[in-house]
Amino acid sequence: MNLEIRYAKPSESKLILEFIKGIAEYELLSNQVVTSEVELYNSIFIEKSAKVIIAFLDNVPAGFALFFYNFSTFKGRKGLYLEDLFVYKEYRGKGIGNALFNYLLAEAKKNNCGRMEWVCLNWNKPAIDFYLSKKAIPMDEWTTFRIDELDF
Secondary structure, eight states: OEEEEEOOOGGGGHHHHHHHHHHHHTOGGGGOOOOOOOHHHHIIIIIIIEEEEEEEEETEEEEEEEEEEEETTTTTTTEEEEEEEEOOOGGGTHHHHHHHHHHHHHHHHHHOOOOEEOOOTOHHHHHHHHHTTTTTOOTTTTTOOOOGGGGG
């Protein structure tokens, strides 16, 4: 088994969209995916709003992570924000999610980030258990708020 993790290439915008649709299906949120291959290409590779790493198992795309940098006023440094981490069902249990997560931890350290954060759906027990095993601390005292673009 050969596992390679690398940054996505502009020619892989369609693959990134497939991963996004995969995680949306897993999270029962497929109806919320409105982006396109072109929009992802522009946002990730032209505007550089986010970065994507892809895990290939024996040269087959098996998982991905999409992240970006934010800023912590308390730390006075940037942080790495993990938006999505997803591994196709047939590749789960092979250490790919762990490898993607560890890759991001190394990126955060290399880039002098003050922290790494993400959100997880409350019902996603496998993911919660995984994050707890990585010594992540649930931020129960914080509430996530959102205003969608239609409201501003």
